[in-house]
Amino acid sequence: MSRIEINTLRCKGCLLCTSVCPEDILIQGDDLNTNGYKFVICDETKKENCRGCAFCAEICPDGVIEVYKTVKSKKRDS
Ligand code: SF4
Ligand code: SF4
Numbered sequence: 001m002s003r004i005e006i007n008t009l010r011c012k013g014c015l016l017c018t019s020v021c022p023e024d025i026l027i028q029g030d031d032l033n034t035n036g037y038k039f040v041i042c043d044e045t046k047k048e049n050c051r052g053c054a055f056c057a058e059i060c061p062d063g064v065i066e067v068y069k070t071v072k073s074k075k076r077d078s
Contacts, residue, residue: 002052002069004042011039011064017056023049026056 004025011033017040018026029041052069 001048002050002067003047004050004056004068005066006040006042007064007066008039008041009033009035010062011037012062013037013039014061015040016059016061017065020055020059022053022055023051025050 012035013028015028018024018028023046025042025046026040027043028038031038033039052067054067054069057063057065057067
């Protein structure tokens with residue numbers, strides 16, 4: 001399963017990332033960060049669907065999201 005980490009302190013709540021996620025994993029939370037922005041969070045019911053596509057990280061203007069992509073290991077031929 002791929003996953004993301006959100007540096008919520010740096011998020012500006014622009015919601016660009018929510019518009020590109022093919023699995024609708026990113027949503028705006030109700031809380032404000034210390035800069036006064038409503039930061040994005042993962043929808044707990046959907047986050048295991050993360051594809052590791054990194055669309056969210058690529059579109060974020062502030063480098064808030066890190067993607068950890070799960071890579072399937074190849075079987076070795078002997
Ligand atoms: S890596 Fe892709 S699937 Fe995962 S949260 Fe970001 S946009 Fe959505
Ligand atoms: S694109 Fe970046 S700054 Fe904008 S809401 Fe998403 S994580 Fe926050």
